[in-house]
Amino acid sequence: GDSVTQMEGPVTLSEEAFLTINCTYTATGYPSLFWYVQYPGEGLQLLLKATKADDKGSNKGFEATYRKETTSFHLEKGSVQVSDSAVYFCALSTGNQFYFGTGTSLTVIP
Amino acid sequence: DSGVTQTPKHLITATGQRVTLRCSPRSGDLSVYWYQQSLDQGLQFLIQYYNGEERAKGNILERFSAQQFPDLHSELNLSSLELGDSALYFCASSVGGSGYGYTFGSGTRLTVV
Numbered sequence: 001g002d003s004v005t006q007m008e009g010p011v012t013l014s015e016e017a018f019l020t021i022n023c024t025y026t027a028t029g030y031p032s033l034f035w036y037v038q039y040p041g042e043g044l045q046l047l048l049k050a051t052k053a054d055d056k057g058s059n060k061g062f063e064a065t066y067r068k069e070t071t072s073f074h075l076e077k078g079s080v081q082v083s084d085s086a087v088y089f090c091a092l093s094t095g096n097q098f099y100f101g102t103g104t105s106l107t108v109i110p
Numbered sequence: 111d112s113g114v115t116q117t118p119k120h121l122i123t124a125t126g127q128r129v130t131l132r133c134s135p136r137s138g139d140l141s142v143y144w145y146q147q148s149l150d151q152g153l154q155f156l157i158q159y160y161n162g163e164e165r166a167k168g169n170i171l172e173r174f175s176a177q178q179f180p181d182l183h184s185e186l187n188l189s190s191l192e193l194g195d196s197a198l199y200f201c202a203s204s205v206g207g208s209g210y211g212y213t214f215g216s217g218t219r220l221t222v223v
Contacts, residue, residue, distance in 0.1 A: 034211055043112065043200055043214035044153075089153065097166060098143070098212060102152045 002027045006090045006101035013080055013108050021075040021104045023064075023090035031092040033057075033066050033073040038087045038103070047075075047088070080108045113137065114215035116201050122221045128189040131218045133201030135182055141165070141204045142184040143212060144176055148197040159184055160206075191222045 007022040025031065032051045036044040048057030053068035062077045073090060085108050090101040113136035123129055135142050144156040146169075155168035159178035170176075173191075178184040188195060198219050202212035 032211075036214075043114075043216040044202075044212075045112070045214065046211050049211055093211070098155070100153045100155075 002031070002092065002094055002097065002099050004090050004092050004099050004101040006088075006104055008102075008104070009087075010105040010107060013106070015082055015108055015110050016079045017108075019075070019077040019080045019084075019106070021088055021090075021106070023073045023075065023101060025071050025073065025090075025092050025099075027071075027092055027094060029094060031094050033064070034091040034093065035062070035064055035073070035075050036089040036091060036100075038089065040086070044089060080106070082108045082110055084108050112213050112215060114139075114201060114203050114213050116199075116215035116218050118218060119216070120219050120221075122223060123191060125191055125193060125222055127191050127222075128187065129191065129220065131186040131188070131199050131201075131220075133184045133186070133203075133215060135184070135201075135203030136213050139203035139205055139213070140182065141206060142178055142182070143202045143204070144170075144184070144186050145200040145202065146197045147200060147217070151197075153200075156186070188220070193222050196220055196222045 034049045035047040037047045038044045048059040050057040050066035056065045064075045087103045089103045115134040140161045143158045146154045156170040158166040176186045198217045200217045202214045
């Protein structure tokens with residue numbers, strides 16, 4: 001069935017370091033792909049999305065490219081800040097159902 | 111403010127009790143989804159309603175039930191509560207199907223003692 005696999009955490013980085021959180025998916029058809037972020041004590045917020053192959057989603061310095069050939073949607077940011085500390089969820093949608101990854105906790109230290 | 115309103119924010123109750131969680135979707139959204147988030151299980155999809163009708167069911171226990179009312183707000187009823195039901199319960203809404211992405215509420219933290 002459809003599913004999302006994202007890298008295990010937790011991830012700890014120093015401020016201004018480069019971030020990559022890996023996400024791969026399994027799906028029939030042509031899913032839409034999403035990254036959500038959950039800050040401490042809050043709900044999930046949509047960070048970025050891509051709806052077709054080779055699309056690049058971007059927001060707040062984060063980017064992810066929909067790679068059909070590698071079934072991946074890795075999240076990247078060139079220079080993380082302390083305020084980026086949160087849990088990041090990769091997700092896919094097949095139109096009827098949403099599938100979330102297990103979440104990757106990121107802590108950025110000054 | 112995401113536009114999805116969940117009440118109450120926090121709830122503490124005893125085992126065996128019943129509680130009702132409420133969700134008002136973002137204006138214009140017809141679909142409501144309920145999720146349970148616990149430390150050991152991650153984010154679990156419970157159930158979806160679309161315009162008052164049940165559309166999809168996930169890992170929802172028989173002790174749990176939900177409904178969506180004509181004004182599109184939804185309620186999740188949890189009964190015969192157990193310690194293991196302690197979790198964050200999120201509601202999300204979308205315009206139609208999941209392809210549009212979801213808007214999440216800030217959740218209800220349920221503690222069963």
